[in-house]
Each structure stands twice: as C-alpha cells, then as structure tokens.
Amino acid sequence: MPPDLHLLSPKGFRAAAVHAGIRTASRAPDVGLLVCDALVPAAAVFTTSKVIAAPVKVAREHVAHGRLRAVVVNAGNANACTGLHGELDARHACATVADTVGCDPRHVLPCSTGIIGHLLPMQKLERGIRAAAAARALGSTPRHAARFADAILTTDTVRKTAAAQVKFGGGGARSVARIAGVCKGSGMIAPRMSVNSDALEALGIRHATMLAFLTTDAKVSPTVLRDALARATEATFNAVTVDQHTSTNDTAVILASGAGGARVSSQSDVRNFTAALTDVCRALAYQIAADGEGATKVVTVIVSHAPDEPAARAIARSIADSPLVKCAMHGNDPNWGRIVSAAGYAGVAFDPERATLALQGRIVFRHGQPVTYDERQLSKLLAAREVSVHLSCGNGKSTATCWTCDLSADYVRINADYRT
C-alpha cells in the first residue's frame, strides 16, 4: 500500500467523525459521515444471514439504484432487534444526512454497529450527524480519514486502512485511479456477504460486525462496480473467520466519484480495477483477522491442488474455523493432525494419501504419513505474529485462501464478559 494514501485520497470525497455520546464507555468518535461531492455510482454487499439489522434493510433498498451521495455510520448501537421503530430510526438518520448535505434521503446508506436490542438514541445521533455534516467539520485530510476510521471501531484494537493505485491504458494523470478503504471487525466475524438481497424481513440482532467503506475516484459504471465488489468480497472479506459467527450487520460499500478522471471502460480496465480493489479488500480482511478478539497471531490457510475452488474454500474454511486448530496455533503446537482431520470433515472430496501439509513452509505430513521434523524448532517458527498453513490436496488445480487468528483465553474473557 502506498504509505501516503488514505480513505480520502481518491478525489471527490470528504469525511467527518464526532463523538455523539452513543458510545458511553469512551470519548472516541462514534458517528462518521462520508460524503461525495455528487451523486455517484455505488455498490454494496450485505450479510446473507436470515437475521438482518434495520440499517441493513434500509441500506439494501437505498443502494439498489446503484448510486449514493453519502454514508452514515454509528458505533455503540447496532440498531438491531428494534423492529419497525428501528427501521424508521435508520430512515430518519438518512433524512438528517440528506437535510444537511442537501440530497435525497434515498441516496444515503446507513450502517450501525454496537449493542443490540436497544433503540438508537436518536437525539444524540441526530446532533452527531449535524455536527459531522457541518462544512467546517468535513474535510479530506489524513486526519479526517483517520477519525472516520476510528468512529467505526468497537472491540477492535487498531485502525484498519488500505489503499492502492491502479493504472489504465493511455498514460498521464488521467489514467491513474485511486482506491482506498477502511474497515472494522474483531469479533462475530465470519462475513458471508452478497449483493443478492433476498426479500428478507428487516430485523437485526448483534453487536460486533464487519463494516468496510471503500472509495475510488475512477469513473466506473454501477454494474461494473457491483461486479468488482462482489468478486473482491468473495475472495477477501468472505474468506475471513475469527469465530465463524456471521453477523447481522455486515456491510461493505464502495462509492466511485469519477473525480480522478480515469475511466474503467475496456475489459482489461475492468480486470485491473477489480484486481486493485481485491488487493485493497484483501489488506483490510487480513487486518480484521490479525485484530481478531484475543488474537496473538494471524493464520493464513492456503489450500491448493483441490478439485475446484468451492472444495478448496470449504477445506480452508473447515481448518480456519476449527477451535482445535486455533488453540494449537495459540500454543505454537505443530499439531498437524488437527489440520488434516479438519480437512477430512469439510464435506468435500479429500484424500489424505495424496495430501501434503506445510506449516511455516516446513512439510510435516505427506501422502498419508507423518514427515520427520524438529518439533521444537517448528514450534519456535510458529511463535510468530504471522503463521502460514499450506495444505496441498493433490487431486486438482484449484486454490483458496482463508485468514483466521489463534484462539486464546482472552477471546473467552472478552466474550464471556461482554455485557454482565
């Protein structure tokens, strides 16, 4: 990632964040506003859970037309399990943004994260939105970007941000576009997001969530944007699991201002744009796994030589979701049996006699048999901030990657004491 790029580096965006008091435990910002100078192409993916939060229902409706002007987000309250009242509150938040920014409420996308089963404190939220939307509050500096990124955090311990530049044919300043993003996510992380919204009831339920906000100044059609985001999501956000618990508020949204001048037109432009967007999403997804609740390390699970991509993904996911694998990683234990057996119950074709497993690049299991290795040395290699698990299935050509973290006693502490 180019170190000087941030969420507001793509031209045409401004952001602000304020502390509105929705989050009572800290003085951190809890209301964020991202505004585009004009109504621009946009796309979003949402949780595929059958239980969805009120803002997700409204957001689905608003992004359906492929254009947005602004995004409003609050932390501290998920506006979930709040029934019709919650839905009206989400609509009211959009109307407040529309009123201050000067746009149609349907061009505002709402997001929430925080506790559940409580109505949004609408007075605080409205005051927060108005404060954030004030001309003097909005800006495009790195500080504005950072504050917006902070306003979405809950149990996260670090700000998460990524960006890329993508060049299109032609050369010159007008051939370069920027893509940037920020995200949040630490617990209740197992996004399964899709653009295809079923006609689900509006109802949401939970606190931790993954949210991602992406900006680009490329000129790109809503259709291409949606397709690019869907592809990028599948290989990145949807490949992260902290605790396999899919949230009701998961949302990733991208706005394309077109203000940079670079146009995504040819097939090769689309490929380049999608690849760059995927890079940004992957960097964000990785940061979510690395900042998983209680995590001391991030684990990259690569499954290769599988019969097809769904099979590779199913095996990688089975490994990444296993509490036993995650505990072994926590203990720097090269316990390959847990990994191979997790592949065994993934529900897809897998033959251990053809498989090879490497931990941190060291082969520990090959073709159904253990391989002799220095256990103490490998344990030392596993005592790292980044760990790789590579299972080659030996019965195909497809590859998939998942990211997870170790399972620590801290995860239990964080989640056994969340409320009481």
Add this chain to the structure above:
Amino acid sequence: MPPDLHLLSPKGFRAAAVHAGIRTASRAPDVGLLVCDALVPAAAVFTTSKVIAAPVKVAREHVAHGRLRAVVVNAGNANACTGLHGELDARHACATVADTVGCDPRHVLPCSTGIIGHLLPMQKLERGIRAAAAARALGSTPRHAARFADAILTTDTVRKTAAAQVKFGGGGARSVARIAGVCKGSGMIAPRMSVNSDALEALGIRHATMLAFLTTDAKVSPTVLRDALARATEATFNAVTVDQHTSTNDTAVILASGAGGARVSSQSDVRNFTAALTDVCRALAYQIAADGEGATKVVTVIVSHAPDEPAARAIARSIADSPLVKCAMHGNDPNWGRIVSAAGYAGVAFDPERATLALQGRIVFRHGQPVTYDERQLSKLLAAREVSVHLSCGNGKSTATCWTCDLSADYVRINADYRT
C-alpha cells in the same frame, strides 16, 4: 437409568481391562476387552470424515457381516496416520484377541484413541490383550464394567455409563431385555457417524474421539440392530458438539447376545427396542457434552416449530457450535442476540419475526423484539450446571435437540498445551 445396571448387566458378556503401558502418563487401564460368549449380531457406526484411522478401516470390514464376538480397545494411541503399518497392527490386535478368545479375527472389532502419527507399541498391546483375555481377568461384575469404561478415557474427567430395561409383549422374565453402554469423549467432539461406509482410504489422524460400546441381551437380527443404532445415533451422538471438530476415530458399536431370551420381533418390539437404545445413547451423549474439555456446564439446545427436522437440526447445530454463544453461556450472560443471530446463518429458512427464544424457561425474545426480563435474575439462573436454550421458530412442526457445553479459558489451556 436403573442404578444397578451396568455394561455387563445384559447377559452373555464379559469384560476386562488392564494397564499395558501404552498410556505412559498414568497407571489407569489402557487396554479393554469386551467378549461375548458366542458369535452374535452386531452393528456399528463410524466417523464420516474423509480421514479415518486404521482401526476404523478394519472395524468397518469386520462388522460388515453383522456379527461379532469381541471388541478390543486401547487408549493412549489412536493408530492414526500410520499408513499400511497401522492397518496391519490393527489386524494383528484382532488376531491376538482371536487367538486367546478362540474365534475368527474377523469377528473382533478394534478401536483406538490417543495420540496420532505414532505406531502402536505392539508388544505392550499384545501383552495387554493376552492379560485381559485370561479367563481369570474376564468377568461380568460391576467392577469389570467400570474398569472397561475407564480403559477408554483420555481427557475425560469422569466415567460415562448408562443402561435401560425394555419390556416386550408377553410378560415374564423372557420378555425383558437389558441395554447398556459406556462411552468416552471430551474434546474433538462433533460426531457425524453413519453405517454407510464409503470406500474410503484407510488413514487416521487424531487423538480425542468419541467411542461408545453398547451391549444388549435381546435377541435381535443384525439388520434391525443396525437400523436401531443408526436411528439412535442420529438423534444422540450425532447431536453432540463440544468443538465441532469431527474425529477420525469416532465409533459406536453394539453387540446383541440374545442371552436374555427376549426376542425383538414385532414392529412394536422394534420401536420399543429402538426407543430404549436411544435413551441409553442419549444419556451417554449428554455425559459427553457435560464432560466437554474445560466445560463448567452442559447446554441443551432445543429448536422447535421448524419446517422440517433437518432445518431444526441445522439451526440447533449452528447455535451449539457458535463460540460466541458458548462464551456467553460460560459468562452466565443472557446474550440472546448471539443465539438468534446464530440461527440466522444456519443456511435454512428462519424468520426472527416468528421466533420465540427462552433461556432456562424465561422468554427473552419474541417475534423479532426483545422481551423485558430481569437480566440479573436470569444471569443467576444461567449460573447452573445445566442450561436450556429453547428456540421456537414458529414456521413448522419439527423439533431437534443438540447438546454442547460452554467455552472456557480452560478449553484453550487444555488444547493449546496438548503436546508441547
């Protein structure tokens, strides 16, 4: 369970257990032998993992004919990931039993549980089998039953045993049959066992496992026995999850001596027998959940009023597998949002607007809305050894039950430090 019944109460069985030194950390028995006086109808279910241990491969072959004479089991070594050598060792163990008992090796079913990737210490195992098979070692007393039950334990903290009597039409002593069982299981518990053995490669991988050994003195055909065990397993063992990690060695086997005289012949006899067997298996399954690694409580998840049984089961399983739900249970936290949201991503039809959730019998969520309740009081109710979670889906008539336990920091400690 009639308090005076044990594994050897059904007539026609003897058992013995010895410490053979396979398990080096303790002096507990580690080789068990269960012998029937004659070749009798038998049935077994095995892990459906694609990665299976050597004894499972041999056991599948041996039970395929529907008759067994003996079962041999060792703890301390899973004989998994041991290739062809491991398979020959499992066969040799059967031959040793056959030699001492005086039967065909193919009438012996082998089981193993313990560490992986190590060859069985065959000298010790053979010596153990011969010691256990000695006429003076074998017996039918409660003490023999208890020692056999102990010989199969690994990280388990308690012996697990259950029994029932079943009456058939006609009356008199010859109309009563006994069914009894012992089992083990604490970690790597998410059995998905089936009688349908695919032609899988013989290869096993892991240490903790669930094993169940069942006896009955009913006179019952191998076909009825297999069907009854399959049905009982689906609703009991296959409904337990400690950590969603399906083992490579999971096995449940039943032998029917016929020595009690009661015959299972009519359709109603079959129903009664299956119901009684299910009761025994349920009691064993419950004990496995209650003794899950690090568990402080057992959680019964009942999903009712679902469109069909698979949907009910999928939702119950999704709830029972969620680390967030299990952490909440550990913290006595009536965090119903985690439960309802886990139902949302089970992959089956679910409408929170029609659902009702009760914790310990107290309704906390109804038709998409939180219900007011005394959080402190409910938290006190959750601070129990037995907790019930009941989700009524409101869109059907089917019910399923799963059993799990809470997720504690001890689970992490046990599994982060298993080997290193």
